Amino acid sequence: MAVLKQLLTGIVMCCALQTQAQLSKGKDNAESLYNQAVQETKQEHYDKAISLSKQALEKQPDFIDQQLLLARLYMLTKQYDLSRKYFKAVLAKNPRYRDAYYYAINVELTTGRYPEAECYADEALSNFPGSPEFMRKKLGILDLQHKVYQGNEYAERLMSKYPEDTTVRNAYIEHYLVSGKYFQQLGNSSMARQSYDRVLLVDPRNPDAREANLSVALKGGNYQSALDQVNEALAARPGAYDLLMRKLGIEQEMHAYTDALLTLAEIQRRYPSDAKARTLATSLRLEAANYYANTDPYTLYAGVLAKDPGNREALDKLIGYSMTRGAYKEALAWINQGLKHRPADAKLLAMKMDVLESDHKYSAAAALAETLYQRTPNAALRERLVTLQTASGRDYLAQQQYDLAAASFESALKASPNDSTALNLLANTYISQKNNTAALKVIDQALAYYPDNAGLLLKKSSLLSETGKYEEAAAIARQLATRFPADERLNNHLTDLYLTNGRNYMRAEEYDLAKQQFKQVLDVSPNNMDALDYMVNLESATGQPDSALYYADKALGYYPGNRDFLLKKASVLQDQHEYAAAAAITGELMNRYPYTQKYKTAYVNSLMLAGTEYQRHQQPDSALQRFNQVLALHPKDSMALLYSINILNGQQRYDSALAYTAQGLKYYPDNEGFLMKKAITLENKKDFSAAALAADAVVKLHNTPENRDYHDYLESKTLKNQFGLYYLNSSFDYSGNKYNIATVEYRRFMKRGSYAFQVNYAGRQTGNGLQGLAEMYYTHSRSLYSYGMVAYSNKEVFPQWRAAYSIFKTFKKEIEVELGGRYLNLDSTSSISGVVSVAKPFGDFWVNLRGFVINESSKNYTAFNLTTRYFMNKRQDYLQLVGGLGTSPDDRSRLINFPNLSGLLTHSVGVGYQKVLHYRTTLGLYGTWINQKITDVGYQNQYDIYLMLQRKF
Incomplete structure (x- = not known):
């Protein structure tokens, strides 16, 4: 019974642990996948991060942080509809999740859905009233929708609420700058000036x-206002060249030549070597003289040309006046009028080219330059042609008309194949078109002329990297870094190449090749944080914890106290089973950053691993100490509670185990695992009534066959009484008589065993036999118990006296040894027997060999029994096979003939089956065939049928 009880206890404990593990496994796995997805996101491995996130949500569909991460990943990969799906799900579950609003607003802004973005901003402000961040977001959205007046009102409200906030002040300034530009585009100079004035009120020097x-003032012809603004700026920056020149230009436009000459004199005084000022000294005076002499020479010359269309002097004057005023359209009209009369006039064509260039019509100007160059090829015209074609290309490039830009640069290169500017811009054009092959071809063409040009080599290296030719790119980058070791830009480029190549090898799971790239980064830049980080990760991932620890320590040498590297070092130490050292690091991080959950989680994880390691090494006290540290930080940690309960049960500290069980049920009142632990602990404590109540609660929670079975087992342990009925039928082939015994038994279970009383009845022709019997099983210790029995009868059928005693000792490997004796008195015959037996279980089998040495009337006999049982149904039921040699003093069916059987060669074979129902009712059926040799050639047979019924109550 002791062996059976221990086995059942172990099975139930394992089931409970497995059940609890299943309850927590999904969450643990989901959090682990989430952390991996976060790391992959940091490394811009978005596809892998999305895959990990989906796996996490399969395990824990309500994992809200994971849903938000997936929304962010889909936004980063421009899958905006999927991103909306997840941030909407997050906001539906938690309308106060701040980051979800940021992602929602950004997605809608990116896709141009400004009204939706505004709705999310309003929703965020309803949950976070007065939030300056969301108020700034809304102001930006209003600006994008050109809701200028609403934006003005909102900007004033925001500024009045947070007047000292620098970010609010910048948003306020940015709004009014945008507002001013908007009104400028509409031609509303008055409103534009009001917007800019609002900026200057906040930032006068903006x-x-x-x-x-x-x-605005100049475009609206409000020269006086423009002049006032320039004078105000000059008051702050006296003598500023650009401001003096601007003031001079405004005075010219106002025809205030007297003031203009004074301003020019000031410029010449301050900047005596300025060539432009010297040129203006003559032209300004001529302009002033003409203005004051004729009042309006432009009109006079126009009158001359109207009367004499071919007058070249008048034409040249009109073109000059128009150019001076910046009226390029008028100048072009006069030039075209002149070309009608003289279409091949080189001077007019050159003037037209100048006008077109001044008016930024570079393409048309370049066409004229090409015509003039074809007529009169010379170096000056070729240079002009190349300049105009290049300017035209730049203009097209700015407008993203890449084909036209490329055509212009190619035209420039036809005239001057080695022009570095045109070559560089043509390469940039192809790069903008993502045509890396064409760009590389142009760069190679440029390098043919300028083989040592570092800029071109750097650009070629970058392009090779983008086309996947990392080794070629790195070779060029190494060459440049060697040539210019002090150039930080080149070193950074080489480092970026190694890092990019390493990341690509990591994606391809070529970890050894990836390591080589990151080691090259560290050769160039030993303190590169990314390379150190990757090396720690790679060495850990490839099962090289010593190397991972080396790089973690190296990183911490450059970045002492870096949280990420400290956390990585702790992780590596855990891989090396150095849990105490890992816990020291994570504990320090938790103390330094008490409000950062991941450090607390890492510390708890380190303690849990240390505790389980101590458990594996049979150090329960140390393990319990670690689990107590976990519970001090996180009293609800279910695994720490369960492990602590297991340890305390193992130490037989059942009251402490129950305290932890109560703590677990406080936080998880309907948790099957903790309820089962409570039942098991109470069972270990031998408090079967309370254990049965706990098991009943488990059944109500999860009515499974296993739980019902355990409840029945515990319930049976509360029953102290048992009633038994037994019937033995013996028949013989040598006699018509039958030998039947009926037995009634009462048994009482106590703490250390049980005692029982039997009444046996057997009827015979000679009379009725009655026998009273008392027996006891008594447990001395876990490995030692005794059996005793005494019986007395009226001698009609049964022996007058029977007595038995055995002591049983269990040794290692569950070997049980019995030593005992038997006494039997029948009529005038008495026998005393010694008993020795050895029993051992083998899996589901149990084997017992028992031997008797019998002394009767100064003669000695022996008898042997070999019993084999095959247990089923958690060792409650069994099939039995018994083989015997000789007549045992324990064989009741033959004791009536015991003197007559002494010395006979007897063989017996018996089979039986016992079935236990709900640990209360036991049924048994046994059959035995006994063969006795009575003479050299004569045998007689006996057949026994034995029935058994026991019921606990």
């Missing part, structure tokens, strides 16, 4: 607002 205000 250069953008000042410049824009001045531009």
Whole structure:
């Protein structure tokens, strides 16, 4: 019974642990996958991060942080509809999840859905009233929708609420700059000036607002206002060259030549070597003289040309006046009028080319330059042609008309194949078109002329990297880094190449090749944080914890106290089973950053691993100490509670185990695992009534066959009484008589065993036999118990006296040894027997060999029994096979004939089956065939049928 009880206890404990593991496994796995997805996101491995995130959500569909990460990943990969799906799900579950609003607003802004973005901003502000971040977001959205007046009102509200906030102040300035530009585009100079004035009220020296205000004034012809603004700026920056020149230009436009000459004199005084000022000294005076002499020479010359269309002097004057005023359209009209009369006039064509260039019509100007160059090829015209074609290409490039830009640069290169500017810009054009092959071809063409040009080599290296030719790119980068060791830009480029190549090898799971790349990074830049980080990860992933620890320590040498590297070092130490060292690091991080959950989680994980390691090494006290540290930080940690309960049960500290069980049920009141632990602990404590109540709660929670079976087992342990009925039928082939015995038994279970009383009845022709019997099983210790029995009868059928005693000792490997004796008195015959037996289980089998040495009337006999049982149904039921040699003093069916059987050669074979129902009712059926040799050639047979019924109550 002791062996059976221990086996059942072990099975139930294993089931409970497995059940609890299943409950927590999904969550643990989901969090692990989430952490991996976060790391992959940091490394820009978005596809892998998405895959890990989906796996995490399969294990824990309500994992809200994982849903938000997936929304972010889909936004980063421009899968905006999928991103919307997840951030909407997050906001549906938690309308106060701040980051979800940021992602929602950004997705809608990116896709141009400004009204939806505004809705999310309003929703965020309803949950976070007065949030300056979301208020700034809304102001930006209003600006994008050109809701200028609403934006103005909102900007003033925001500024009045947070007047000292620098970010709010910048948002306020940016809004009014945008507002001013918007009104400028609409031609509303008055509103534009009001917007810029609002900026200057907050930031009087804002250069953008000042410049824009001045531009508005000039464009609207409000020269006096423009002049006032320039004078105000000069008061802050006396003698500024650009401001003096601008003031001079405004005075010219106002025809205030007297003031203009004074301003020019000031410029010449401050900048005596300025060539432009010297040129203006003559032209300004001529302009002033002409203005004051004729009042309006432009009109006079126009009158001359109207009367004499071929007058070249008048034409040249009109073209000059128009150019001076910046009226390029008028100048072009006069030039075209002249070309009608003289279409091949080189001077007019050159003037037209100048006008077109001044008016930024570079393509048309380049066409004229090409015509003039074809007529009169010379170096000056070729240079002009190349300059105009290059300018035209730049203009097309700015407008993203890449084909036209490329055509212009190619035209420039036809005239000057080695022009570095045109070559460089043509390469840039192809790069903008993602035509890396064509770009590389142009760069190679440029390198043919300029083989040592570092800029071209760097650009070629970058292009090779983008086309996947990392080794070639790195070779060029190494060459440049060697040539210019002090150039940080080149070293950074080489480092980026190694890092990119290493990441690509990592994606392809070529970890050894990836390591080589990151080691080359560290050769160039030993303190490169990314390379050190990758090396720690790779060495850990490839099962090289010593190397991973080396790189973690190296990283911490450059970045002492870096949280990420400290956490990585702790992880590596855990891989090396150095859990105490890992816990020291994670504990320090938790103390330094008490509000960062991941450090607390890492510390708890380190303690849990240390505790389980101590358990594996049979150090329960140390393990319990670690689990107590976990519970001090996280009292709800179910695994720490369960492990602690297991340890305390193993140490037979059942009251402490129950305290932890109560703590677990406090946080998880309907948890099957903790309820089962409570039942098991109470069972170990021998408090079967309380254990049965706990098991009943488990059945109510999860009514499974296993749980019902365990409840029945515990319930049976509370029953102290048992009633038994037994019937033995013996028949013989040598006699018509039958030998039947009926037995009634009462048994009482106590703490250390049980005692029983039997009444046996057997009827005979000679009379009725009655026998009273008392027996006891008594447990001395876990490995030692005794059996005793005494019986007395009226001698009609049964022996008058029977007595038995055995002591049983269990040794290692469950070997049980019995030593005992038997006494039997029948009529005038008495026998005393010694008993020795050895029993051992073998899996589901149990084997017992028992031997008797019998002394009767100064004669000695022996008898042997070999019993084999095959247990089923958790060792409650069994099939039995018994083989015997000789007549045992324990064989009741033959004791009536015991003197007559002494010395006879007897063989017996018996089979039986016992079935236990709900640990209360036991049924048994046994049959035995006994063969006795009575003479050299004579045998007689006996057949026994034995029935058994026991019921606990």
